[in-house]
Amino acid sequence: MAHGHGLGGCSHEAGPPEDPERGLEYGLHRRIDLERLQCLNERREGSGRLVFRAWEERGARGQFVESDDDEELLFNVPYKNIPHMSFDDTAREADQEFILNKDVTxxxxxxxxxxxxxxxxxxxxxxxxxxxxxxxxxxxxxxxxEWTEAQRQEVVICNYEAAANPSDHTIQQVTPQSHFIA
Known part of the structure; x- marks a missing residue:
């Protein structure tokens, strides 16, 4: 982003325009059960919910979560890993680990x-x-x-006959036919 000073103060030239579709890729925040979301070691109760929001709102500096006693935070986001982890569970092998970089934007x-x-x-x-x-x-x-609706698996009840009962199956009289090949 270019930055310059003119007679009217600061001026900012926008860089290349953002792809309007990019925000759509980050729409899973709408599928979070915010009432059941947990953030352990948050300084202000309920503030962990504030950081899951739309891509377009990522720059809002007034909505944040801050750790309380030390630098650790643990988010339990209900959408299949380990439901409602505690800090005792963090010693287990993670499904994936990231080395994070500072990212102010x-x-x-x-x-x-x-x-x-x-x-x-x-x-x-x-x-x-x-x-x-x-x-x-x-x-x-x-x-x-991408969000996909969970498919509900229906229970199918079937009855199978191990051996057919002839009285359950009525058939027309069969006339045997013979074919002779000479």
């Missing part, structure tokens, strides 16, 4: 292992450390992917 993307995250009903995100501060402050978490 909320535009860095981290590629997930597609096979591990193709049918997620619950997601746990553990932030184990930060860049040296006593507390961790998160402004935005974007969840990219």
């Amino acid at each position: 909320g535009e860095l993307e981290y590629q997930t292992k597609i096979a591990r995250f193709s049918s997620v009903h619950h997601l746990s995100i553990h932030i184990s450390k930060n860049f040296g501060a006593e507390q961790t402050k998160i402004l935005y978490i974007g969840l990219r992917g």
Whole structure:
């Protein structure tokens, strides 16, 4: 982004225009059950819900979650990993780990292992450390992917006959036919 100073103060030239479809890729925040979402070690109760929002709102600096006692945060996002993890569970091997970089604009993307995250009903995100501060402050978490409605598996009740009962099956009189080939 170009930056210049003119008679009227600061002027900012926009870089290349953003792809309007990009925000649609980050629409999974609409599928989160915010009432059941948990953020452990958040300083202000309920603030963990604020960071899951639309791509277009990623720059909102007034909505954030900050850790309380130390730098760790643990998000339990109900959508199939381990429902409602606790910090005791974080010693287990993660489905995927990321080394995070500082990102003040909320535009860095981290590629997930597609096979591990193709049918997620619950997601746990553990932030184990930060860049040296006593507390961790998160402004935005974007969840990219496609939502598909869960397919309800119906129970099919079938009756099979191990041996047919002739009285259940009426048939017309069969006239045997013989064919002779000479």
